Amino acid sequence: MAELVKLTMNGREITAEKGTLLIEAARQNGIEIPSFCYYEGLTLQAACRMCLVEVEKTPKLQVGCTLPVAEGMVVHTESAVVKESRKGTLEFLLTNHPLDCPVCDKGGECELQDMVFRYGAGESRFRERKIHVPEAQWSPVVFYDAPRCILCYRCVRACDEGMGVKALGVANRGAISEIIPNHEDHLECDECGACIDICPVGALTSGTYRYQTRPWEMTHVGTICTHCADGCRTTLGVRNDKIIRGNNRDHSGVNGEFLCVKGRYAFDFVEHPERLQSPMLRSGDQFESISWAHALEIAAKKFSAAKSFGVIGSNHTTNEENYFLAKMARLGLKTENIDHHRTGDLATLFDALSGKAALSGKNDALATTDDLYHAKAILVVGADLSQQHPFLAYQARANFRHHTSHVYTVTTGPVREEAQAAASVRVEKGGELAGVESLRDKLKAEAGLVIVFGDAIQGDALRKLVAFGDSLGMPVKYICLVDYSNSRGAFDMGVVPKNGGLSLQQMLAADLDVLWVVGANPLKNATMSPKSFLVVQDLFMTETARHADLVLPAASAYEKTGTVTNVCGEAQKLKHAVKVMGTKTDLEIMGLIAKEMKLDLGIWLPEKVFEEIRKNIHGYDVSKAVLDLGAVTTAPLNGRVAALPGLIKSSGDTLFTSGSLTKYSKILNEVMESPGVLYRGQGPGARGQ
Numbered sequence: 001m002a003e004l005v006k007l008t009m010n011g012r013e014i015t016a017e018k019g020t021l022l023i024e025a026a027r028q029n030g031i032e033i034p035s036f037c038y039y040e041g042l043t044l045q046a047a048c049r050m051c052l053v054e055v056e057k058t059p060k061l062q063v064g065c066t067l068p069v070a071e072g073m074v075v076h077t078e079s080a081v082v083k084e085s086r087k088g089t090l091e092f093l094l095t096n097h098p099l100d101c102p103v104c105d106k107g108g109e110c111e112l113q114d115m116v117f118r119y120g121a122g123e124s125r126f127r128e129r130k131i132h133v134p135e136a137q138w139s140p141v142v143f144y145d146a147p148r149c150i151l152c153y154r155c156v157r158a159c160d161e162g163m164g165v166k167a168l169g170v171a172n173r174g175a176i177s178e179i180i181p182n183h184e185d186h187l188e189c190d191e192c193g194a195c196i197d198i199c200p201v202g203a204l205t206s207g208t209y210r211y212q213t214r215p216w217e218m219t220h221v222g223t224i225c226t227h228c229a230d231g232c233r234t235t236l237g238v239r240n241d242k243i244i245r246g247n248n249r250d251h252s253g254v255n256g257e258f259l260c261v262k263g264r265y266a267f268d269f270v271e272h273p274e275r276l277q278s279p280m281l282r283s284g285d286q287f288e289s290i291s292w293a294h295a296l297e298i299a300a301k302k303f304s305a306a307k308s309f310g311v312i313g314s315n316h317t318t319n320e321e322n323y324f325l326a327k328m329a330r331l332g333l334k335t336e337n338i339d340h341h342r343t344g345d346l347a348t349l350f351d352a353l354s355g356k357a358a359l360s361g362k363n364d365a366l367a368t369t370d371d372l373y374h375a376k377a378i379l380v381v382g383a384d385l386s387q388q389h390p391f392l393a394y395q396a397r398a399n400f401r402h403h404t405s406h407v408y409t410v411t412t413g414p415v416r417e418e419a420q421a422a423a424s425v426r427v428e429k430g431g432e433l434a435g436v437e438s439l440r441d442k443l444k445a446e447a448g449l450v451i452v453f454g455d456a457i458q459g460d461a462l463r464k465l466v467a468f469g470d471s472l473g474m475p476v477k478y479i480c481l482v483d484y485s486n487s488r489g490a491f492d493m494g495v496v497p498k499n500g501g502l503s504l505q506q507m508l509a510a511d512l513d514v515l516w517v518v519g520a521n522p523l524k525n526a527t528m529s530p531k532s533f534l535v536v537q538d539l540f541m542t543e544t545a546r547h548a549d550l551v552l553p554a555a556s557a558y559e560k561t562g563t564v565t566n567v568c569g570e571a572q573k574l575k576h577a578v579k580v581m582g583t584k585t586d587l588e589i590m591g592l593i594a595k596e597m598k599l600d601l602g603i604w605l606p607e608k609v610f611e612e613i614r615k616n617i618h619g620y621d622v623s624k625a626v627l628d629l630g631a632v633t634t635a636p637l638n639g640r641v642a643a644l645p646g647l648i649k650s651s652g653d654t655l656f657t658s659g660s661l662t663k664y665s666k667i668l669n670e671v672m673e674s675p676g677v678l679y680r681g682q683g684p685g686a687r688g689q
């Protein structure tokens, strides 16, 4: 157990672990020492002097953010001399800072404004003209206003340490110091916006949010990002039924405050003018708008009359929707032909791990996002984490910085993780297992390992990888990478063929009477039998919807409640943020079709369906109250589903793409077209620092 020390703070005796910084010991005991440059998780800077405190028997004020606690220390954080010092520090910070709070985006949530309100002087003694520097736009999403900058260097450290990008630096000295981007007048970076979010003042502002609203005019809806499979929680700022910003400043969810460019900005597809807002029926080469009542009637009639049926589900719809779809297919439509676009070989992994503690409900061999942060060693096989799984990459980087974990990579191209790697192996496609084997001696010397692998490892190769893990004689956990926000949930809820049902590819090739596609776009890269009556539920006129006979406009994840399960099997709650006129949630559409068909499938409210999931899906028996508190790790049942080696394929999305949604995000497209595209255009791994 860690050694404790006793000290006195503001007359109160407190204890803290030896080595704890004064500022942290104070926070742990409900005492706030103001700070600007100190930021938990980043390296110490000691630049702003806002945290000065009085420590008895020391000759001058001490820096609370760098001084560790010591036995018997007597500290005063609110004495007259400390308050006077804060007043002085703020007076200096305001020397050049413009007093444009009424129009500054940060007004109302600005740390400088709050500190001046609490500790600042009533008036300034500076009469000199303030230095003016015009505002700069560094990218479609990042703006910098130098005079507002208080040079705390949080942004520089967040970009370097948190993101591993190093796109920000400091130019000049003294009063004319300013933050600069990595390419003269613009950024070439991940465009994650972490620097904007961490800025305590309004020096860095967001291209999408600036001058849109005051923060107190929004409602804040905590939900889950709908892009990749990492399951980052995002708080959407909503005003007048419009999403204005995304962030996770309350550090809730598995991702703390991390969001990538997609989670932070790419919610604008919701209001894209091409959103489908009315059901549409094919009439020759054209579509005609029809009422919901008429559309449901047609669907029900066709479904009831069909002798052969295929159902293709989604990687984006909720667990409740996937569960209901699987139930409706099997019990209502009496078909086992149900599948979704599988992007990782979960079936073989679960089967290969069957019998191990992993799948007895404890999940010991399936790694969580937190395991990635605490693992002694991480092996990345056949994946470019920074491009395809930005949050998992962030966890691995944070682990390396905070716990000096050992990182190993086996990839076909350069990846950013190599910058931290204890060993990297570059292989030809198909040579991943041999690459892993070549690391055997090094890996054997580790105390534990998390293996993260992409779609290059499936079928037999995956069984061999698990056998390799077993042979190391240490705790080994796995993360099977899948692409989208509920890829894992679609698998767990049974949107997969069992008992001889047709796979997605087989359904496209078969002459089925009806093919029902819910939130997927299988015809993007494939064709299908022209004989099937095609019903499509989607947000947009995708390649698949264009072929449909009946199109039903669906709500997006930001317009729904329910749950989704991320790449690591962590279930989290979605919360409805906005409504788009004319659409219905996929669950409601299915429920209404079932009702029209007079099928008895129970109530289709998300909460009711979740109760059924708790009872019927192995590993999902989690109470609503627990789910309300955050992510819950689920445990899938082993070996239930036929693996389809060879047919499992990741879409290979990058940091700036996520299937069809990317096409409809104006801001992602602007970012793609900005000068920073110089390196992004070279595809995954091009940066490969």
Ligand code: SF4
Residues within 6 Å of the ligand: 142, 158, 159, 160, 163, 165, 166, 167, 168, 187, 189, 190, 191, 192, 193, 194, 195, 196
């Ligand atoms: S947007 Fe992200 S990657 Fe770009 S400079 Fe800011 S922190 Fe760095």
Ligand code: SF4
Residues within 6 Å of the ligand: 148, 149, 150, 151, 152, 153, 154, 155, 156, 179, 195, 198, 199, 200, 201, 203, 204
């Ligand atoms: S831009 Fe913001 S975060 Fe960066 S140094 Fe200036 S005040 Fe600090």
Ligand code: SF4
Residues within 6 Å of the ligand: 225, 226, 227, 228, 229, 230, 231, 232, 258, 259, 260, 261, 262, 263, 264, 389, 390, 391, 392
């Ligand atoms: S890492 Fe994935 S889940 Fe997280 S914000 Fe980015 S796209 Fe969304």
Ligand code: FES
Residues within 6 Å of the ligand: 034, 035, 036, 037, 038, 045, 046, 047, 048, 049, 050, 051, 052, 063, 064, 065, 066
């Ligand atoms: S918070 Fe301590 S010097 Fe800035």
